[in-house]
């Protein structure tokens with residue numbers, strides 16, 4: 001991992017796609033690292049977040065601190081209320097624990113559909129995904145074509161960073177982070193679907209811990225193809 005290489009990639013992406021590019025921010029240490037790099041390399045790069053309605057209080061606190069510390073605007077996207085109402089009225093408020101299919105329905109309503117709206121006018125989006133995070137991400141590339149979202153470009157600047165690299169960046173730059181990390185969380189999503197990680201478990205073991213590893217995605221990050229670019 002070279003911080004300079006990551007900054008070069010972000011600079012290339014901004015030059016190529018601004019203003020039709022945005023960071024999808026879940027307030028992970030990875031997203032906070034990228035948000036900080038963006039504020040140093042470009043003005044007014046869009047940052048958006050998905051409010052699923054089931055986030056931890058600590059995540060909102062982190063969002064609030066980050067917004068003020070970096071002086072950025074965060075565009076929040078919510079699920080469509082009529083879809084949430086129908087799901088919860090029909091199936092209850094914890095239906096996502098009953099089956100993978102029910103879990104995917106909830107993720108589709110609360111995450112996937114709002115993300116599609118957030119990306120609808122973009123040519124590129126930036127994520128904090130890293131290969132090391134799980135078996136579902138070990139083939140991740142820094143620049144991909146996002147087949148799920150109309151073939152727009154998906155940029156994963158931290159693809160080859162290690163966890164310790166990210167923490168070092170956060171500490172060196174005195175950046176805020178979600179306090180749940182101090183309680184043993186390593187990957188933070190919705191409150192009822194995230195728990196702390198035990199010693200020896202992989203980073204995303206605390207996400208949907210009742211499911212197999214291969215199923216541990218919410219539908220936001222599948223359907224990508226590698227893009228070769230000579231311009232960076």
Ligand code: SF4
Pocket residue numbers: 052054096103104106107108110111189190192193218
């Ligand atoms: S992570 Fe859990 S609560 Fe959040 S959208 Fe997916 S199933 Fe629903």
